[in-house]
Amino acid sequence: MAKIEKIVLSYSGGLDTSIILKWLQETYGCEVVTFTADLGQGEELEPARAKAEMSGVKDIRIIDLREEFVSDFVFPMLRANALYEGQYLLGSSIARPLIAKHLVGIAREVGAHAIAHGATGKGNDQVRFELAVNALDPSIKIIAPWRQWNIRSRMQLLEYAEKHHIPVPSDKRGEAPFSIDANLLHTSTEGKILENPAEVAPDHVYQRTVDPVDAPDTPEIITIGFERGDPVSVNGKSMTPAPLLTELNGLGGRHGIGRLDLVENRFIGMKSRGIYETPGGTILLTAHRGIESITLDRAAAHLKDEIMPRYAELIYNGFWFAPEREMLQALIDQSQTFVSGEVTLRLYKGSASVISRASPLSLYSADLVTFEESAIAYDHHDAEGFIRLNGLRLRSWAARNGR
Numbered sequence: 489m490a491k492i493e494k495i496v497l498s499y500s501g502g503l504d505t506s507i508i509l510k511w512l513q514e515t516y517g518c519e520v521v522t523f524t525a526d527l528g529q530g531e532e533l534e535p536a537r538a539k540a541e542m543s544g545v546k547d548i549r550i551i552d553l554r555e556e557f558v559s560d561f562v563f564p565m566l567r568a569n570a571l572y573e574g575q576y577l578l579g580s581s582i583a584r585p586l587i588a589k590h591l592v593g594i595a596r597e598v599g600a601h602a603i604a605h606g607a608t609g610k611g612n613d614q615v616r617f618e619l620a621v622n623a624l625d626p627s628i629k630i631i632a633p634w635r636q637w638n639i640r641s642r643m644q645l646l647e648y649a650e651k652h653h654i655p656v657p658s659d660k661r662g663e664a665p666f667s668i669d670a671n672l673l674h675t676s677t678e679g680k681i682l683e684n685p686a687e688v689a690p691d692h693v694y695q696r697t698v699d700p701v702d703a704p705d706t707p708e709i710i711t712i713g714f715e716r717g718d719p720v721s722v723n724g725k726s727m728t729p730a731p732l733l734t735e736l737n738g739l740g741g742r743h744g745i746g747r748l749d750l751v752e753n754r755f756i757g758m759k760s761r762g763i764y765e766t767p768g769g770t771i772l773l774t775a776h777r778g779i780e781s782i783t784l785d786r787a788a789a790h791l792k793d794e795i796m797p798r799y800a801e802l803i804y805n806g807f808w809f810a811p812e813r814e815m816l817q818a819l820i821d822q823s824q825t826f827v828s829g830e831v832t833l834r835l836y837k838g839s840a841s842v843i844s845r846a847s848p849l850s851l852y853s854a855d856l857v858t859f860e861e862s863a864i865a866y867d868h869h870d871a872e873g874f875i876r877l878n879g880l881r882l883r884s885w886a887a888r889n890g891r
């Protein structure tokens with residue numbers, strides 16, 4: 489085996505990756521470059537720098553990826569109305585290919601031939617990181633300490649930390665924290681008591697949304713502007729992607745929108761239970777469907793809905809940089825050409841509901857659909873023939889069955 493000279497580590501500064509940093513330095517005896525992405529996780533990133541410095545890291549990369557995350561990953565995904573297993577907005581899944589892309593970029597820049605990540609051997613994230621790296625640069629070796637070392641549990645991890653004087657964080661209540669993954673799109677919480685799906689999630693699990701019961705008693709009305717399928721303004725104020733999602737996260741969080749308690753099927757083969765909070769994303773999904781309802785042709789809309797589960801599964805399973813995802817993306821993007829206009833929603837106690845929608849490119853015709861007298865040429869007799877022909881085979885079928 490060729491000796492590894494330099495490793496780029498995906499480093500959050502949290503307990504796991506601090507231990508991994510130490511372990512890599514000891515195991516490989518080589519330089520480790522740390523990469524910390526600011527994805528809007530709402531955490532100070534300077535402590536990560538300080539910790540890396542203390543561990544002797546010379547090359548510390550902290551990069552603000554919020555705008556790229558939302559404009560090049562979250563928004564393209566929202567154009568598809570993507571939901572995994574009908575409910576999950578894919579907040580962790582969509583962040584992994586972006587992190588992998590930058591890991592590869594840094595590795596090339598500093599001449600490293602290996603990348604390390606802190607995802608465990610049981611989850612989806614290891615698959616997502618590694619499939620993305622495979623697709624972007626097959627020459628890069630991947631080190632997944634969780635699959636290599638003989639630490640097998642959180643308990644053993646804590647022992648290792650103690651032995652190496654690595655500070656162990658605790659949550660506000662002095663307990664070991666949940667496994668949390670947060671970014672501008674969502675917060676995902678797993679582990680501890682949540683591992684029993686029969687157990688109700690305690691209140692303190694929730695990080696960025698209020699309980700809908702405690703949300704304001706007065707509804708809030710907001711308007712979101714869309715251009716070619718992407719949100720571009722809130723209440724008439726133009727915003728770039730990251731600030732726009734940040735704004736909607738604030739509004740959604742205050743009204744208790746976007747909580748989800750889900751048991752999902754991991755790609756690796758097991759079921760897992762997690763709590764998701766996706767306040768802004770939930771508002772955007774509802775709003776996007778609202779603007780599509782008047783701007784998309786029926787067949788185009790239905791085709792989108794047919795491929796959506798497939799597209800969502802590709803993202804969930806880590807195939808963002810695969811040809812079939814890009815093919816589906818081209819289809820989805822083309823469908824958005826006329827998806828422009830404004831949607832007004834009411835935010836109220838955990839729900840975001842569309843209350844009106846308008847577009848200069850609308851396909852909706854009040855003249856056509858009206859119950860009143862209309863000037864548009866529509867011959868009611870056509871409907872009679874339409875139904876007679878559609879019913880032809882049903883009449884044959886019923887006659888044969890002796891109904």
Ligand code: ARG
Binds near residue numbers: 579613669
């Ligand atoms: N189960 C989710 C997914 O696979 C979230 C994974 C990361 N979350 C965490 N709390 N560690 O997309």
